Amino acid sequence: MKRIAIDMDEVISQFSTKCIQLFNNEFNINYSVNDLHGKKLVELDKRFERKVNEYLSLESFFLSLEVVKDSQQVIKKLSSQYEIFIVTAAMDFPSSLAPKYKWLKKNYDFLNEKNFVFCGDKSIIRADYLIDDTPENLETFKGKGILFTAPHNMQETRYFRLNNWYEIEKYFNNK
Amino acid sequence: MKRIAIDMDEVISQFSTKCIQLFNNEFNINYSVNDLHGKKLVELDKRFERKVNEYLSLESFFLSLEVVKDSQQVIKKLSSQYEIFIVTAAMDFPSSLAPKYKWLKKNYDFLNEKNFVFCGDKSIIRADYLIDDTPENLETFKGKGILFTAPHNMQETRYFRLNNWYEIEKYFNNK
Numbered sequence: 001m002k003r004i005a006i007d008m009d010e011v012i013s014q015f016s017t018k019c020i021q022l023f024n025n026e027f028n029i030n031y032s033v034n035d036l037h038g039k040k041l042v043e044l045d046k047r048f049e050r051k052v053n054e055y056l057s058l059e060s061f062f063l064s065l066e067v068v069k070d071s072q073q074v075i076k077k078l079s080s081q082y083e084i085f086i087v088t089a090a091m092d093f094p095s096s097l098a099p100k101y102k103w104l105k106k107n108y109d110f111l112n113e114k115n116f117v118f119c120g121d122k123s124i125i126r127a128d129y130l131i132d133d134t135p136e137n138l139e140t141f142k143g144k145g146i147l148f149t150a151p152h153n154m155q156e157t158r159y160f161r162l163n164n165w166y167e168i169e170k171y172f173n174n175k
Numbered sequence: 176m177k178r179i180a181i182d183m184d185e186v187i188s189q190f191s192t193k194c195i196q197l198f199n200n201e202f203n204i205n206y207s208v209n210d211l212h213g214k215k216l217v218e219l220d221k222r223f224e225r226k227v228n229e230y231l232s233l234e235s236f237f238l239s240l241e242v243v244k245d246s247q248q249v250i251k252k253l254s255s256q257y258e259i260f261i262v263t264a265a266m267d268f269p270s271s272l273a274p275k276y277k278w279l280k281k282n283y284d285f286l287n288e289k290n291f292v293f294c295g296d297k298s299i300i301r302a303d304y305l306i307d308d309t310p311e312n313l314e315t316f317k318g319k320g321i322l323f324t325a326p327h328n329m330q331e332t333r334y335f336r337l338n339n340w341y342e343i344e345k346y347f348n349n350k
Contacts (some may be wrong), residue, residue, distance in 0.1 A: 004181040005299070085299055091288040097272035113266040114295025122182070124260055126301035126317065142301065 001083050005117075005127035007077065007137065008088035010150040013065040013103065016041060022055055023048065023144075036151035052091075064100035067107050070165035076110055079170055084111060085127060089137075091120035131168065135159060146171075176258050179347075180292075180302035181250065183227065183263035185325040188240040188278065189279050190217060197230055198223065206349055211326035228268075232273075237274035251285055259286060260302060266295035306343065310334060321346075325339035 011016035019041055020031050031044065048109040055061045066105055086104060090096050097118055104116055118126065122132070123140035131146045132138055135156050138145035146168070147159040162168050184190035194216055195206050206219065216223040230236045246326060250259055265271050272293055279291055292300065297307070298315035306321045307313055310331050313320035321343070322334040337343050 003265075003299075087299075090292050090293075091276070094273060094276045094288075097276065097293070098269060101266070101269045101272065112295070116266050116295060116298075117299055118272070119267075119289075120287070120291060121260075124178075124262075124290075124292055124301055126200040126299055169330075 001081070003083040003085065003087045003126075004131065005087045005125050007132040007134070007148070007174075008086055008135040009099065009131070009146045010068075010152075011131055012068050012071040012086070012108075013062075013077070014068055015065060016151065018065050019048065019052055019055060022052055022061075022151065026051070033151050035105055038152065038155040040152050052123040056093045057095050057114040059095070062103050062104075065103060068165065070169075072107065073120060073136060074110065074165040074169045079110065082129075082172070083115070085115045085117055085125075086111065087117040087119065087125055087127075087130070089120055089122065090118040095107045111151065127162075131162075176257070177303040178258040178260065178301075179253060179304040179306065180260045180300050182259055182305070182307040182309070182323070183275065185243075185278075185308040186306055186323045187243050187246040187250070187261070187283075188237075189243055190240060191326065193236065193240050194223065194227055194230060197236075198226055201226070208326050211329065213330040215327050232267045232270050234270070234274045235277050237271055238281075239279060239329065242306045243340065245344075247282065249340040250283065252344065255349070257304075258290070260290045260292055260300075260306070261286065262292040262294065262297060262300055264295055264297065265293040266310075274307045306337075335340075 017033055022035060024031055032044055035044055041052060076083060088100060090100055107163045122137040128143045130141045130143060131147060131148050132155055133150035138147060138159050145160045147153060147156060148163060149163040162171055192208055194286040195208060197207055197235060210219055216227060224251060251260060265275055297312040303318045304321060305316045305318060306323050308323045308325035308328055310328060313322060313334050320334055322328060322336045324336060337346055
């Protein structure tokens, strides 16, 4: 059985959307995720640097993240033909460890927790595929890297790109 | 640079020693780690099943674990010639996630937290070497597996074995 490693923030959980929502509420601004085209949050507004640290330190932040559209159904289908691992960078924000675990158990209850990986440097991951929105993680990956479209990576051209979970389903169906 | 993945419990932290200590105090018994020869804790005394769950749910349990003899000095030396990753199974006890992180930062402050991996199934790990006391983790590992001697694995004969950190140092010095 081949193995697919799947990133969490921006790929199955709507991380930036939540940051922007909290930021807009706090500063009475009206940023949208589309304003991130080719940019990270901190490039959109440098106040995000301090604010993201603050948001992430709250347990409630991760628990309240929305699921990315179609990810649950597609991953459920894929899990009958592939080994699925959720691989998330969590070591920069150790306070995110427990809430990330709870979020995964709540929203992906069909996955075994033995297949959750909380790490930093993703070059440690051995899998056939890695679906990730961060180009740096694909750089060091030894299998087939798939760049999952997120507003911040729109200008990245080095990697094979899929735009949403519908396209991922189609890609693996044609294998 | 080649990469060494190193397990945590029993390899760099004295997990069973602490469990036995707490158990002895509680039941006024006098078990020693040597009583585990070829056995897991629960095979020594079935009350460990419930008790280990209880001990592990306390943040103070992990924080109070002693470091395995010579592991700090040897890993520090090895880290100049090898990439070191600490790879620990933490998903069965999610309450251990934060305390394990704190213990590593306290006792291995010379390692970058980007090289900590908290996982379940260790077949996800890509490294050249894995030093682990659990035979099941070596079974699925694709690099060179090294069984680190612990009382419970004394009867295991399938894997290349090193008995302590002094032997590990010698082994890598001769490479």
